Amino acid sequence: MSRSYPMRDLPQQVTVHEVGPRDGLQNEAAIVPVEVKAEFVDRLADAGHKVIETTSFVHPRWVPQLADAEELLSRLHRRPGVRYPVLVPNLRGLERALAHGVDEIAVFASATETFAAKNLNRSLETQFDMFEPVVAGALEAGVRVRAYVSMCFGDPWEGDTPIPQVVAVGERLLGLGCYQLSLGDTIGVGTPGHVTALIDAFGSPDRLAVHFHDTYGQALGNTLAALWAGVTTVDASTGGIGGCPYAESATGNLATEDLVWMLRGLGIDTGLDLDKLVTTSTWLAERLGRPSPSRVVQALSKG
């Protein structure tokens, strides 16, 4: 393999927060059998992932792709040292998660008024009424909580999201006791200077993660900018699955493999085995019935 070429001012180690089984599969057109999901998660752990967001307790009416959350959790072969967080929208979801021995949850907030209304049926302000009891209940049960903040760079209705508005939402969530914010570019419009400006506006990158979608091809460049700004946790989806289920090889989440290629070249440790990730993505792509949108998977699975 190639040698590495470090760069000034970048972290030495990065945690990849794998979101493929949850954010990836919930946005695929195909509904994947639970035994395939369980194998997918096991393979991700085998490739070295230490954080695998596994499923969601959102009501199956909204996300039929993840209706088998309970059964999936019961089928996992949990490994020591690997975390398997699940997304939890409300107290009912929290009860279900706790009943299945979940060790970490995530809540999903909006940085914009319109998306809060459309996705959560709340306002920017009243969405916290949803999160407060969930976060409090989780912490009381000894379960860590991560918070997604979606539409941090723009949304389809309001244009650019004002940075102070994102910071205000994020600080409310940290104030509730969330251990980390995942700043999401849900529609993929952000560019590197926007990324560093947002991270800098928080004052410290220590409790921030980034979550980029590759809709406009910006995900990896934006990740590089985030690393510069001091972020050390990056969300990615093995194979780049998810995003838009209606177009072939459409682009959703940043592909874990493309991220690992860059980090490995930079000499930044992730603990991940790229070959195993690519093999897993090729295996999953056959089951999804479409090629992986990851460039690295496409390149390495040829010939």
Next chain:
Amino acid sequence: MSRSYPMRDLPQQVTVHEVGPRDGLQNEAAIVPVEVKAEFVDRLADAGHKVIETTSFVHPRWVPQLADAEELLSRLHRRPGVRYPVLVPNLRGLERALAHGVDEIAVFASATETFAAKNLNRSLETQFDMFEPVVAGALEAGVRVRAYVSMCFGDPWEGDTPIPQVVAVGERLLGLGCYQLSLGDTIGVGTPGHVTALIDAFGSPDRLAVHFHDTYGQALGNTLAALWAGVTTVDASTGGIGGCPYAESATGNLATEDLVWMLRGLGIDTGLDLDKLVTTSTWLAERLGRPSPSRVVQALSKG
């Protein structure tokens, strides 16, 4: 449109060296009629491109896609202020180019021994015997010469290309009188720290351009790194055409649209009209019979 978010230490202006008609079309499976090529070049100029690499005088046996170089040049509607360089491999090619009023040419060198042998039938050392008379003849005729250096980051046979070897090849070419080097990551394996290390090794970025292929999804992140290192000329291909002709939507050159999205977000002036580029790429994709691999084109031509 979104506002821009500048970033420290980046240039205020970037020249996009458009390579679609030459490097793009020569690597497409489809052979495009000359009148479509002429319209493509005209549309690129209309979108604001100031440098459009138009075709190649390589022997048609090697590149049948560009066998119509002479006819294409005769059909161009040349605009004041726009340069239309062509690739020239040898003295015969230079004669043909000069006979058609070409105002700028490019030569194509290798940074590795194996690729020099396979692509040029020369050694790393003897390749300069080809370039010397071509560059001298062009300069004598008042024609500027750009030099491509291919395989600057690695090649399929030798692995990583040693940085001093790239610098030695590049400096020979500058010494012959080439006005600019285009440092090519022909197989797309480079990562950002490798990019900055190579640029820094030249001592100054002033006569350097970068030419990235997106085979492993690294092209735009690498471009960002190059801008940081002071480079202000970036090669790109409108629609991301070229690369591998044998796989649908396979990834070749960095897409001009994806580059412009990033630069526009950073507040870096290119003089390019993104909407016109996207319209051109959508038009060309229909003629090539495959979707554009550019993420921006895919996103903006939906719905």
